[in-house]
Amino acid sequence: MGKIGIMGGTFNPIHIGHLLLAQYALEENDLDEIWLIPTGCSYMKQDCSVMNADERHYMTKLAVSEHPKMRCMDIEIKREGYTYTFETLEQLRLLYPGDEFYFVFGADCLFSIENWKEPQKIFDSCTIIAAFRSGSSMDEMEKKKAALVTAFHAKIILMPFLRIEISSTAIRERLKEGKSIRYMVPDAVLRYIEEKNLYRLPNED
Ligand code: ATP
Numbered sequence: 001m002g003k004i005g006i007m008g009g010t011f012n013p014i015h016i017g018h019l020l021l022a023q024y025a026l027e028e029n030d031l032d033e034i035w036l037i038p039t040g041c042s043y044m045k046q047d048c049s050v051m052n053a054d055e056r057h058y059m060t061k062l063a064v065s066e067h068p069k070m071r072c073m074d075i076e077i078k079r080e081g082y083t084y085t086f087e088t089l090e091q092l093r094l095l096y097p098g099d100e101f102y103f104v105f106g107a108d109c110l111f112s113i114e115n116w117k118e119p120q121k122i123f124d125s126c127t128i129i130a131a132f133r134s135g136s137s138m139d140e141m142e143k144k145k146a147a148l149v150t151a152f153h154a155k156i157i158l159m160p161f162l163r164i165e166i167s168s169t170a171i172r173e174r175l176k177e178g179k180s181i182r183y184m185v186p187d188a189v190l191r192y193i194e195e196k197n198l199y200r201l202p203n204e205d
């Protein structure tokens with residue numbers, strides 16, 4: 001039986017905040033592997049026009065290709081319509097019945113998860129690992145955790161994490177302004193973004 005971390009995200013594009021979060025989650029929780037799953041048509045972002053799913057998936061794959069314990073999966077981008085986390089977890093449990101799943105996310109998601117589709121099903125099918133992220137305090141996170149445990153019998157692990165003030169939004173903005181994003185994303189991803197001239201146009205995020 002494996003302990004598998006799942007990290008969903010738009011990864012538009014993937015950056016070192018995502019990768020360090022994955023690495024910390026692996027080590028702090030003794031996970032066997034962590035699977036990064038780029039969203040197809042993100043329901044939370046209410047936007048089907050986010051950068052082409054194939055590009056986001058390809059960059060995510062590039063970012064983890066040399067890590068022995070990280071994989072990038074295309075199950076959400078292959079699904080038609082909006083992608084819902086509860087469906088992804090159901091699908092994974094059917095495909096890998098022997099494994100135990102840990103859904104890893106940043107603090108922002110701890111505060112929004114109740115508004116995701118079918119939160120009870122999400123909490124029933126995995127343990128949540130919520131990492132500190134600038135913008136919320138550990139104190140607030142403790143309170144939110146207690147409320148979710150009471151309301152949903154959720155299993156939640158709060159994970160201290162580095163304060164990394166990087167977001168994909170900030171990266172897209174820098175690119176639009178013609179600034180460098182070197183060291184904010186892995187070199188292979190940087191090269192790909194430059195080659196394809198991604199995120200340079202106003203309507204391209
Ligand atoms: P955007 O600005 O487009 O929303 P993002 O940087 O927030 O992008 P997402 O793809 O929305 O990235 O997030 C995927 C997951 O990674 C979420 O669980 C989010 O909380 C987490 N995450 C992203 N950046 C950080 C960071 N700097 N520190 C901690 N967690 C992060």
Ligand code: MG
Pocket residue numbers: none
């Ligand atoms: Mg985000």
